[in-house]
Amino acid sequence: MLTLKILLIFITGYFLGSLNFGVIISKVYYHDDIRKYGSKGSGATNMLRTYGKIPAVMTFFGDGLKAAVAVIIGAILLGHDGAYIGGTASVIGHAFPVYYKFKGGRSVAAAFFMVLCTSPLTGLICFAIFLVIVALTKYISLGSVIAVLIYPLVLYKITGFGPHNIIAVFIALFIVYLHKKNIKRLLNGNENKLVY
Numbered sequence: 001m002l003t004l005k006i007l008l009i010f011i012t013g014y015f016l017g018s019l020n021f022g023v024i025i026s027k028v029y030y031h032d033d034i035r036k037y038g039s040k041g042s043g044a045t046n047m048l049r050t051y052g053k054i055p056a057v058m059t060f061f062g063d064g065l066k067a068a069v070a071v072i073i074g075a076i077l078l079g080h081d082g083a084y085i086g087g088t089a090s091v092i093g094h095a096f097p098v099y100y101k102f103k104g105g106r107s108v109a110a111a112f113f114m115v116l117c118t119s120p121l122t123g124l125i126c127f128a129i130f131l132v133i134v135a136l137t138k139y140i141s142l143g144s145v146i147a148v149l150i151y152p153l154v155l156y157k158i159t160g161f162g163p164h165n166i167i168a169v170f171i172a173l174f175i176v177y178l179h180k181k182n183i184k185r186l187l188n189g190n191e192n193k194l195v196y
Contacts, residue, residue, distance in 0.1 A: 017093020
């Protein structure tokens, strides 16, 4: 029964995560595919650079809310651990969406809403650090990477050790992996900066 619940939570979270709102919005409103432009990702940052602020905000909250729903379903079925399983599955689904040939985004919004739902204080601290880094450097990718790298440490300090900490480490490494091209560009000094 436990295995069945875990499987159900993961599958549901993954299919929810596979709903990439950047792809959906670009197809519905612009009859195009956001993944053909800029960073080739489907996230809010690429939407901002390609289509503007409103589509970017819609993408951010759409991608975030699907993760929140996955967390809630997981929590209903299996409590605290289920929430983390559902959220993690949505993060994976966003990066490798079954609906879009497994070509998605970098899962930052999905991961942020997962963290915010499972440990609100951790989420707010990580978001504050993200904002400071972006404000100082104008690099969204750098802010994302640093915020996600400190996530396991902040979570541990706030909640203590448990299985959720292992998931936090996985999320951090996964997001960093998805940003490997951004990290290379940062090191080479040719990463795109945020333009207001």
